[in-house]
Amino acid sequence: MNIALLLAYGIINTLFVLLVSPLFISLIKKVKAYAQGRRGPSLLQTYRNLAKLLKKETVYSQNSSWIMRATPIINLAALLVASLFVPLIYLPEPTDLVGNIILFLYLLALAKFFMALAGLDAGSSFGGMGSSREMAISALIEPIIMLVFASLAFAYKTVSIPDMFRGALANNVFDPVAVLVAVSLFIVIVVESSRVPVDNPETHLELTMIHEAMILEQSGKNLAMMELSSAMKQLLLMGVLLNILVPWGLTTDFSPVSLAVALAVFLLKAVILAVVIGLFESCAAKSRFFRLPGLFAIALFLAVVTLIIEVFA
């Protein structure tokens, strides 16, 4: 194994995720705005927001503890480590250091755990409500995620994300199983990145708030880190979906040209997916919280169907 190459992969992938992820937040907003007949904010708006937040002073509640201060950093660190696990442009050689799918999921869970704690830290009822709802939803979505990834593990006989991508890449034909997986994964993305119909990232209305309520007490640089990490999470999940469904474009050749091509292809795929997400959000209505299990049931159903097809095929 080439350590240097791996190191390079790590740096490139992480940096890419870090830098590009805010773009898709803005993009989805823009798509939604167009769907509503508005022009929407600029694509760079999220970057501007982050920059602005970094410049602001940080306000802490007098009730809060070190949990509040550590959470944003833990969050961002966990996401940065997680971004090593999902190759977006360059597919490194097989390694057992990174790529374990369960570890990836649990890194996200680690971030969420602390985020929820921070929601409770200030003692505001909004934060508590957000944490409570977030943990409930993530508990319910967990079986689906696991089944989806189990079906991927079944299909590609591996538990490593890069190896799955490699397997998908080796499949020259369009895999029907991948489509079913993709639908479930799509729901997972919608849930995990707090989108309609599960959550509404735009409002600050306590009836609908989940994610936003949880980070309501965050401010300044901390808020920036939180926003950035949730953007990264969205991109990583999108990456998983894209590179399973349409893995073409991923390069295994570490040369500037092929990297540039892969980058371009990925951006294209991601933009399309972002548009789909935006349109989906525009078409859907925010569900009542206790209706959500119904949505999850659909995803679960699909995941199980996928698995049954795989098992009996």
Add this chain to the structure above:
Amino acid sequence: MNSLDIILALYAVLGAAITVATCLSKSHKTQNTLSMILPVCYLALTLYILMATQLPAYGLGSDYFLIDHLSIYEILIAATLFLLAAVYSRQYVKDSIFIHEMDESNLRLYYAAFNMLLMAVVYVFLADNLALFWILAELTTAFSAILIVILNAPKNIGAALKYIFITSTCMLFAFIGLILIFTLTEDLIGVGTLNWSMLMSVAGGLSPGIMFAAFIFTFVGFAAKSGIVPFHAWLPTAYSKAPGPISAILSGTVTTIGVYGILRMYTIVAQTAAIGKIQILLIAFGVISMIIAALTMLREPNLKKLIGYSSIEHMGFVLVGLGIGTSVAMFWVVFYFLAHAFTKSSLFLSAGIIKHQYGSVRLEYIKNVFQLQSFAGWSLILGAFSIIGMPVSAIFLAKLGILAQSTLVSPVLTVVLLTVFLFAAAAFGVFMIKMLSRKEDSTADVPYFHVGWGMKIPIAILLAIVFVLGLFFPEQLTTLLNTIVSELGVT
């Protein structure tokens, strides 16, 4: 006369002398000390027999007494229990008089009956002739009844009457069985005999049909003496009403007389073809006794009755052990006599403390045990753990030994036995938890009853024996038990 004859006569002479002496002496202390001397003498004599003579041997001619290892073993247990009960009685009886539970005028009767009972018990175990055994067993009933009725309570009279009527009526049926055996031997060898040793030698030729009938009749009587269901009702009543030390010796020795008789009868019929049916019968009676006793215990609010029912349960288990009938089972059955006797006596002695502290042994009157009587509390806990067969108690070994053999009969039997043990354990556990954990702040109105060493030491000794035997099996004991089993002719 050889030395054995002398010793056998000495038992009687000593017993009579000391009884007379107790009747003549005026002070309670003298009477009590005399009652301690008698068991000590008996212990010494019995140990001398065990050490110095060749057993089994006839005593006082060949017609009436046979000394074998089983009788020696039982006498040793009985004498030990009587000694400890006598030690315990010193304070217990004094306090009983003080609280008007007992009349001072009855002291002599108490100690006389105590000593006579010991004498009768010793001779019961020595009797070779089954008719003599029967007579002596009836005598123990009579003395026990006197000891039960010694307290100033109408209920005690009722208990004693229950005891007499149930056991005696059943014992009459036992006599029918004995007559059958006598006739049968007369028919077979020309001379009628009821001598166990003789019967053992001719048992192979006895008619199975008649032996079966004879066994059933004798079984009815002896079962009643041991409190086997459905002849058991006297047992919990009598034991719960009797004074503490008396309950202890009754449960430890008098109850055993019945199963001892059944054991002797069993060894005879074991050589005939009737044994298969008899084993089923014994197991059935044993299991029924255990089930009924265990279920009753679950809803029993009276501590001494609870312990009494547990005696029924254990006697049932001994019957099951007999019914299994292998030599290993017999080994553990014989050991069980000892383990059960000591544990049960310790429980009754502890219950005696509770009785004097609260004036009652019913659950609703007992509170703040650990503040008032922490010794009794702990001894009850340990006794309860021991009686339900937890290690390090000796009962654990015996129970496991017999249970292991019960699988040979049928695994179903094992399951039933285990379930019964669970119920019994639950009954004890729930009762002890309820009793010992009841705490009320108003302790001022309960006068504190001072428990002297004389009452504590017997309990401690009994528990110590039980727990040491649970971990350490002396070579001599193993040899003794093995000799007993081989003398009984069980293979």
Add this chain to the structure above:
Amino acid sequence: MIETLFSLSLIVLLIAATISLLGTKTSYSKIARRISLVLATTASIFMLAFAAEILLTDGNYSVLAYQITPTFQFSFMVDRLAAFFLSIISIVSVAVSIYSIPYVEHEEHEDRKNLIVGLMCFFILSMLLVIASFSMFSFLFFWEIMALSSFLLVMTDFEKKETQKAGIFYFVMTHLSTLFLFFAFLFIYLQTGTFDIAAIRADPLVTSIAFGFLFLGFGIKAGIIPFHKWLPYAHPASPSNISALMSGVMIKVAIYGLVRFLFLLPLQTWWGILILAMGTLSAVLGVIYAIKEHDIKRLLAYHSIENIGIILIGVGLYVIFTVEGFQSIGMLALLGGLFHTLNHAIFKSLLFMTSGSIVNATGTRNIEEMGGLIKRMPKTAMLFLIGAVSISALPPFNGFISELMIFQTFFQSSVLSNSFLELLLLLALAVFALTSALAAACFVKAFGVTFLALPRSHEAKAAKESPKLMIIGSAILAGLCVVLGIFSSQIFGLLGFSIAVPNMLFIGVILAGFYGLIFLAMREIANRNERVTETWGCGYPMQNSKMEYTASGFSEPIVTILKGIFRTQKTSERSFHDDKKSVFKEGKAEIHLLKFFEERLYLPVANAVKKIAEKVNSMQRGDVDLHVAYGFVMIVILLLIIWWFA
């Protein structure tokens, strides 16, 4: 040398127990119990050294220690499996013994302090000996001693009603467990004629029956659903150091027994399915019950049920894969299960110990009356957090690794040729995933409500940090949570297992690296100004603890979604002023949570037994006549029997 460590440790424990008990009610009682606890710590360290030696060298130590009679032998054998469990016990015992030095002083009654310590030593000793036992007799013997000593420990505060209830539950359930074990062992004895554990014959029916009873016996002791009810009663009732030992270690002894016998018996698939099914059920229901629970120790007890379920999932997968011929996958599952056993022992003991500190500091077990403790007890909070993160299976802590191993086994279930099995495994996987996520939710609640935000009661406001030794005792385990997580792959390598677990050392280092990097970066690029002010409360001027999210509020969404499980019974009484029931006068409504297993399983059985017992008892209450009549009837029946056979 190494053999002497084993016996030395046992002897020292025995001495420790004796010293403490002898010291009761003397003027040296305090010194006695301290010496005794120090000795217990030493003994546990000896045992740990012994176990480590066996573990590392894959050695085997066996000894026939003592025999009561030739049938009843105390023979011991320590192989790797036993050594592993011995080390679990010793690790937890070290921590608990240190923790107990200040902790027992909180006990109200002076003479009970020594009793607790003495019995604790016996308890540890008996657990060690159960594990080391190699004859079924000594296994049963020490198993019973373990049950006995732990029962007495549960009854420490025997005056309390709840303790009495717990005691009765525990007593009966533990006896039930022993009953099944007795039967299984006796059944094996019947088949083999010996109490030697290794001599089990391979007849499928016989071994199946034996297995069935063993599983029931061990299952009850381990607290699997539906035999779990004693756990949530016994753990809160007992002192926290004892809960730590019971939940952390004692229920693992049952797991040991199960695994030991699974090694000896020829496996069958349905056993695996049974274990897996019961494990899954226990895991998910355990955590679901935990979510609803606000008594911190009871919450932890329910989590023990959950984690036992997870361990059993691992064991069940081991059986299934091994029978189907995939030994290496099976081994992964088994190692996952066993590793989770170790992990659970560590973090659950840690959680019980820290919760003991909290309970001592606040005087309540209800988390709704806590809050804000992170500022008052920062060290305890940190330790609890490590435990909470570990039990929620978050990387890079130890709980994660074992769950990951089990997940990976699940992910390889496509190798199975039996599609029924595959689907079953997938179902179990989904439930397992749900369990894992719910556990995290539950510990967000537990930690958040207990430690964060404002104190919810005066007691919580006045809470003080625990004594140093209590912190140290817990810190040992917290440290192990981290070490076992970070160095997991190295540890497996050291023991000679090549297990494909991610290198957590690497992950841990880069995680820490990123943490540092971000921290530094933020110092550089972001605004460093900070302001501390009131939490925004929608304009309310004074924020107080009443406005915080409560534990019940937190768990409400999950409870509502899973309302099929948390069934409630609503009763309402209303009275009206007029006949037509139009003018409401007053009313009373009650919502009461239906405790399914208690009300549908335990109580009916208990009531049926009670009823029968009552009937039987009342049959015995007659006078002489009745009983002579019983005897008469019986004798007539016997007469008929004589006639029948003659």
Add this chain to the structure above:
Amino acid sequence: MILPTEQLTQILMVMVLATAAIIIMKRDIRSLIKTYAFQSLLVAVMALVFYIETGAVTLLLLAVVFIISKVWIIPHFMGKVQQKLNIKRDIKFHFLSPITALIVSLFILLFVYLAFTPLIAELNRFNSTLFTLGATVGVSIVFMGMIVIFTRKQTLTNVVGYLTMENGVVLFSLFLTELPMLIEILIIIDLIMLTLIATVLAFGIDSTIEEFHARLNPFSREQQTKKPEETTQ
């Protein structure tokens, strides 16, 4: 010589059975005791008849002991007790009414006969049906005595029932065999003792505890007032 003995025995047996039936039926305690004495006399006569037939001295002695103890002493003593207690009739019946009890007794007789016939047939010495009949009657009387015990309330009546059972056992043994003298004597002493205890206790059950002790021991009252000096804490 054999024929009249046999007939005499049969007549005696029927009479014993009849006395047992009367004991089951009677309410008046005095006549119960008298009936019992008569029954014992019948058993003693039977022993005499056997003595005449076989010439065994044991039987003669037995008959004498019987007449002394059971025909004279015990009934006399019980009569005294009955007078003292001042209970004339035992009115209550438990479980079985007298008529039912008699019917049950008939069934018992049948069962005993069925059970014992094959047993007696196995014994070589007894070829006549007389022995079978005797054994049956003996055992049946034991059962009938037991019926008396559990159907009657008064302890005195119960004692009579118990004594009847004893007579049954003796009858049974008379027909089958002769036991060694020593054993016979011991048994009788034993039973007398139990009977005495039971009868004495019968006082207690029908009177208060103070009366009981006063009746048994006229001095107990004075001693009761004396208190022990020891004080308990």
